Structures are given as C-alpha cells and as structure tokens.
Amino acid sequence: MSNFKGKAVIVTGAAMGLGLAAAEALASKGADLTLVDYNAEALEKAKAELSSKYPESKFITVTADVSVEENVKNYVDETVKAFGKVDGLYNNAGIEGKQAPLIDYDINVFKKKINLVKTD
Numbered sequence: 656m657s658n659f660k661g662k663a664v665i666v667t668g669a670a671m672g673l674g675l676a677a678a679e680a681l682a683s684k685g686a687d688l689t690l691v692d693y694n695a696e697a698l699e700k701a702k703a704e705l706s707s708k709y710p711e712s713k714f715i716t717v718t719a720d721v722s723v724e725e726n727v728k729n730y731v732d733e734t735v736k737a738f739g740k741v742d743g744l745y746n747n748a749g750i751e752g753k754q755a756p757l758i759d760y761d762i763n764v765f766k767k768k769i770n771l772v773k774t775d
C-alpha cells in the first residue's frame with residue numbers, strides 16, 4: 656500500500672522510539688520524510704537505515720531542538736526547499752522525565768518536561 660506516495664511529512668524525535676517507528680510506518684506507505692532530532696548521530700543512523708529499507712522514499716535530516724523557535728522555522732523551511740510543501744507533521748519529540756508520585760516529583764524535572772528543555 657502506498658497511500659502516502661508524494662506526501663511530505665515532518666517527524667520530530669525521529670532518531671529513535673516512537674518517532675522512528677512512525678517514520679518507518681510512513682516510509683513503508685511511500686511518504687517523503689524530514690527527520691528531525693537533536694541527537695545528530697542517531698538521526699543520521701536512522702536516515703541510513705530507512706533509506707536502505709525504503710529506496711523509493713526521499714529523506715532529509717535536520718538536527719534541531721524543537722523547543723527553539725528558530726530551529727522549528729528552519730526544519731519547515733528545509734522541508735519546503737526539499738519537497739516543495741508540508742503535508743503532515745508528527746509532532747512527537749519530547750521527554751518522559753522520571754515517573755514518580757506528584758508529591759515526590761522533582762520540580763526541576765517537571766519544568767524541563769513542560770518546557771521541553773534539552774536534558775542531555
């Protein structure tokens with residue numbers, strides 16, 4: 656099935672986890688993808704794997720922190736430059752933080768989670 660053929664989709668947090676799985680699912684249906692992550696090394700590895708598995712799809716990578724507005728503008732601009740449009744966005748990048756009862760939750764971890772501030 657190729658119901659995403661010719662569609663340009665941005666996936667954030669695409670280097671691993673749910674973002675990479677979504678990128679793979681979209682590529683398997685023919686989408687062209689902008690893969691975004693702040694982990695540049697893992698992002699290039701993900702692109703290499705997806706490119707070899709789905710040669711009919713086009714892939715670009717943009718290293719970006721989704722919490723930084725200029726970075727967001729840049730990956731939208733790069734998508735339009737590469738594919739002429741944006742058909743879809745999977746706005747997935749984020750941090751889980753540690754899981755703990757509210758009463759024990761570290762306020763600094765909470766602030767990072769809510770603000771999407773880079774932690775590593």
Ligand SMILES: NC(=O)c1ccc[n+]([C@@H]2O[C@H](COP(=O)([O-])OP(=O)(O)OC[C@H]3O[C@@H](n4cnc5c(N)ncnc54)[C@H](O)[C@@H]3O)[C@@H](O)[C@H]2O)c1
Nearest residue numbers: 668670671672673692693694719720721722748749750751
């Ligand atoms: N896995 C779960 O069970 C689960 C449950 C609920 C919500 N979520 C949410 O789904 C999203 C993905 O979860 P996951 O388990 O795949 O996480 P993950 O940690 O495996 O992957 C997240 C990816 O996003 C990237 N990333 C994080 N912050 C970023 C930023 N500011 N800019 C650019 N890239 C950034 C990381 O480098 C990583 O590649 C997260 O927002 C998470 O909070 C996950």
